[in-house]
Amino acid sequence: MRFSEYYNIPTTPEDDWFDTFMPADTKLFVDPFLIWERTEGQWASAHDHLIDFFEMVFDLVKKSGGNTSSVSWRQSKKLLLFPEPFEFCLGVAESSPMGIGSGACLQRDMLEGVKVATGLGMSRVAHMEMLNLFQGGMGVDRLSDMTCNILKSYFIAYTQEVCRRHHVPMREFDVTNAEWNKDYCRWVSKKCELPVNPAINRPLILTPASFLRRIPVATPDGFWSWAWSNMSEELRGDLAFDIARNVERREKAKLARENPDVAALYLKALEEEPKNPYPIHDDPDMLVHWYEAGAELAENSPLSFVPEREADFGKFVEVVVDCFRHSIEDQDGWQILWGEKRGREERISQALFRSSVIHYCRANDIDLSGEADAGRGPGRLQVLAWLVSSCTR
Template sequence: MQFSEYFEIAVDDEDDWFDPILDTDTRLFVDPFLIFKESDGPWSTAHQELIGYFDRAFKLLSGHEDNRSSLQYKRVVGLMEFHEPEEFCLGYVATGTSGAGAGTGLAKQITEAIREAVKRGLDKGMAHFEELGVLVERINRDRISDMTLSILKHRFIEYTQKIAGELGLELQPLEVANSVYEPMRKRWVTGTFDLPRNPFTGKAVLLVPKRFLRELPTLNPDDWFDYSETTLRDDLNLTVMENVNSKEIVRLARTRAELIREWTKDREGQAARPYDVDRDPKGFHNWNRLAARFVSSHPISAQDGESVHDFMGRVVATFKRYIEHERGWSLLYNDDTNKPKHEVSVQLLFKGIVQYYCLANGVRVDREVYLGKGPVDFAFTRSAFERVLLEIKKMTNNDYWDGLEKQLTSYLTSDQCGFGWFLAVRYDDRPVSVSRTKDLPKRTASAARETGFDLRAEWIDARPKASASNL
């Protein structure tokens, strides 16, 4: 459910703020480079505040970078501990809106990056803390976004209060973790603010400007490597540099630190390129709105005495109809390349359809539930005695048959659940897709006989179809 849907407000492309999905994190990230590009208005000083936070860490560690047991080093580790800012509903979390943030382990990793920067003189004149992500591994887009949101959280609180006031929304006094920084004690503390409440978490909702969102940070390790590749190749007398992994990029960056500052200076001349939130070419969030529209015109009600397993069968059939006959398949392809989206896209679209049916019929939906050796895609529960697990796989997935015969059955065993569904999504007519479509019924029946579980499978035809006007 989106913010606008819950608060019953109309939104359009002219609105400045991103309309978040309240019960699932959207896989978009706040890019500090886009904040850097703000030359006037209330956000024009935000990037300097962001860099100032890291400047304090540089100054604290300078002169102590070789002593990891020093008080200064430990204080910097404390400064780099950021809790996942779940109020924004952004990032990589597959289920709900509560992620990992930067715990002590990652805080030490960031501190190591600061240490490497100090040793190489990059602490002087740093204008973009994303440079740290080139010096160590694991400082990825999620972490960069989380750090940005955490350090500037007070600004996003003010922004949200401004938008909420303009919309006339009801606000509640809510605690916001790690929203106030105490410079004397060098730690983040909880503050209480009047803000909109997320009905799914009971916590505050914080909004962000759409123009700050990207799929990847502008300044990222791969972009540094692309910028520096020719120089590195010439200097290292290499004819080709292919399949360079993140560890190798870090090693190369440490040997040629001057290229990092040269790279960021070059990129400053580029125009800001935020993700097109309104068009949503990758389908990161519009699936929720489109799914809700379909469900409202295609209601399903549980029948008397109907099991959850049978109810899910009717829901699966409705989803199949949506994809195959209501142009739902078009949401599973990237607008800019016409190539199939990542498998998570079909999972999110499926969630968007089934969550409304299940909510209306007393069935709880949980996504990415960890059972045994890994997470099952979906669990549907009506009571302690009525539960169904469901897996979704692209037909071209290398783990396709394992998804049915090993993963799903393993999850059912761990969960002591006897009912499972396997959804196979077909995007093309390649031989592997044709054969897997043909073999799905018998392989499902065989797995059911061998395990004793009640297994059911359905394949979804997501191949592009001509519109009626072109027939």
């Protein structure tokens, strides 16, 4: 169920927030470059706020002198441990917004990136992506997690403004990493009023749709390609660069560390490139509107059988699968599975089936929650998705 659906909000063109699907993550990510483009209003100072955070980390690392036992180093480690910002419902989790965040391994790599940058004489980080460039182990989801954590106070204020405008009820929650304190160099958790995500009974935080993208921006792979195209004459003398076209990301990050001037030019080139958010309305990759598309399939192919007792569940599964097959094969639903000049990924058929099942069950008052004693194993919805993936191969 989407945020607007649950809270019965009639959206208008003036509403710029992304209408979150609350039970699971949407495979989109907050791109900090898109935030920087806001030069007016409440987001105008967001870039400086994020840069101030990393300057605080830089200062601690410099004070530590590389001594991992020092107070400054330990404090910088705490700052660079980012919990999963589940409140945003963004990322790669299929069955729940509750992800894993950045672990100790990534924390260590980020610290190494800061240490390398300070060793190269950099006293501040112009872009947080520089850490990814120099350490090589950070995926786009972790970059988004970092942005959401560091700027969480901005997103909280934004969400509260949306809720007040639409009279959405809010509850007081304990919010992890609600803000950070520069004087004490630490994260601050605090109580905040936010709307509830009924799927997990936890707080929900909204983001402007214009901040969301599907792909990463600054990466070792991107640096490699850019440097090869733009700086090849300067770098061809480096045999490793000249012959190692398919090396691991960490090796590419090593090249960036060894050529900080080229890395700076790469980041500047990225800054000057036009940045386009993911086109949510057109949704070319079916990352967003699979839920509505599945609802339409279910409406066009109503169930011919509704279970009345537990023993009927097997037949119910068969009928649901057959209705979905009928929608796809006999009612032009196949067109949804066809993108621009090519077929969509298998996960799209699984997502459409998931949505169809959600709406079939909701219409017939059938409980779709996972088994209570299944732990982290598959619930009924996951079993059904597996069945349809087997049937549609």
